[in-house]
Amino acid sequence: SQTIHQWPATLVQPVGSPLSLECTVEGTSNPNLYWYRQAAGRGLQLLFYSVGIGQISSEVPQNLSASRPQDRQFILSSKKLLLSDSGFYLCAWNRGNTDTQYFGPGTRLTVL
Amino acid sequence: QQPVQSPQAVILREGEDAVINCSSSKALYSVHWYRQKHGEAPVFLMILLKGGEQKGHEKISASFNEKKQQSSLYLTASQLSYSGTYFCGEGGTSYGKLTFGQGTILTVHP
Known part of the structure; x- marks a missing residue:
């Protein structure tokens, strides 16, 4: 069976510091991968998606970047965090165009 | 453009029923329903692909209208x-x- 992991689970960072969040999927190959951000009490905003190694598409302009160095690894990064980067970051995966997405446990980021 | 859900919030007592609607101005290719508990990740409930489709999961079911512009989630009891x-x-x-x-x-x- 497939499993998706995210770490860290929680993170508190000062404004201007760098960020690296990691997501890995087990039990499948060549998944589509997605990064979402959810502000407190709000909906799910798609940030990036990837259909293969090194292939990253950005959905919204922002202070963040994503990379996919291996087939089942997806990384979300920032060089300098802003207060507005605070939120719940969710990684998700699926197999194809109509396949449902399955979410990881999420990382709660607080920027102070 | 995102689909529109209604109502925004609903309060029930145990045993009561609820309906949540999801609408779009254009035909939807598919509809995926999720539930998210506070502080947790969304959990997949069901997917509907075909116009007129109905699908159930214990006391939670969903429908997709013929034009595929509206889906409803039904929570019973x-x-x-x-x-x-x-x-x-x-x-x-x-x-x-x-x-x-x-x-x-x-x-x-x-």
Whole structure:
């Protein structure tokens, strides 16, 4: 069976510091991968998606970047965090165009 | 453009029923329903692909109208465990991406 992991689970960072969040999927190959951000009490905003190694598409302009160095690894990064980067970051995966997405446990980021 | 969910929030007592709607101005390729409990990741409930489709999962079921512009989620004889935020996601546009509605907060009281 497939499993998706995210770490860290929680993170508190000062404004201007760098960020690296990691997501890995087990039990499948060549998944589509997605990064979402959810502000407190709000909906799910798609940030990036990837259909293969090194292939990253950005959905919204922002202070963040994503990379996919291996087939089942997806990384979300920032060089300098802003207060507005605070939120719940969710990684998700699926197999194809109509396949449902399955979410990881999420990382709660607080920027102070 | 994201699908529109209604109502934004609903409060129930245990045993009562609720309906959550998800609408779009254009035909949806597919609809994916999720439930998210506070502080947790969304959990997949069901997917509907065909116009006129109905699908059930215990006391939670969903329908997709013939024109594929509206989907409804039905929660019957609600339980405390049904509390959470329900999201519908429009799927199938490209690369498996989902565009989510704004969510419906469901609260079930004893």
